[in-house]
Amino acid sequence: MRKIIDGRDDESRVDVWMKRLAAVPLEMPARPNPALLWWRAQAARRRDEEQRTTLPIRITETIQVGLATIGGLSLAAFAGSTRPVAAMLSAALLVGAAAIAAWANLARTPSNF
Amino acid sequence: MDERAFLDAYEQTIAPLRAYVIRALGGVTHADDIVQETYLRLLRLPSPPRDPAKLRPYLFRIASNLMIDHWRRHKHESQAGQEPEPVSAGQNVALAIDMERLFQQLRPRDRQLLWLAHVEGASHREIAAALGIAMTSIKVLLFRARQRLTALLEQSGRGSGEST
Secondary structure, three states, rough: OOHHHHHHHHHHHHHHHHHHHHHEEOOOOOOOOOOHHHHHHHHHHHHHHHHHHHHHHHHHHHHHHHHHHHHHHHHHHOOOOOOOOHHHHHHHHHHHHHHHHHHHHHHHHHOOO | OOHHHHHHHHHHHHHHHHHHHHHHHHHOOOOHHHHHHHHHHHHHOOOOOOOHHHHHHHHHHHHHHHHHHHHHHHHHHHHOOOOOOOOEEEOOOOHHHHHHHHHHHOOOHHHHHHHHHHHHEEEEEEHHHOOOOOOHHHHHHHHHHHHHHHHHHHHHHOOOOOOO
């Protein structure tokens, strides 16, 4: 019983003190500009939307780059013994094209705002 | 949510939200970053709540989560015993700073709980939603937070309820 009374006493005392603290004016810098926040949010939403719509393309391109690399290396491994120059040249072209595609894919990915 | 609705919602919520974040964080340095991020996250939702009665708890919930993330990231700084920056203005600044320091001695979660319960007048359900705590725990956590604040008030000689 005593604990309950003490608890209620604490509650009202804390309530008064907290309201007094809340009433103290705050020294604050200028508040954030809502128009700027709106604009930033719209830009972020557009970026989210763009990333969502281009995700399948980016996944497909990554798969293509992977397949081209595997194909190039396989060609070099299997045809290297019979026609080494042609095989190495084809493999180098394939791997080079894959590297360029991967680099272009990375360069196009939008950075964080 | 269109721009007009957002600007209206902003006008209605910015002052209490900012006061909550500043008091709970104990300074303005990171508070405005958290307030801005709160609104940005709200606006990036596919369908943000339009009803002001739902919007306000939602904003407090986002801000509370961002503050918890902030404390996790800056744990080592607070352990180094940083002094809270005074943010009070007005006539009786010394007393206000004294109250701020006392409030900052509480645990971050206690500050959030006490502010939401006593200043925002949030229900246990709303506090539970804002802080991500089970509703059944709120009563006990609030009771303990009040006890800790009362103990601090008594230590500082304000136990009888006077403040001047």
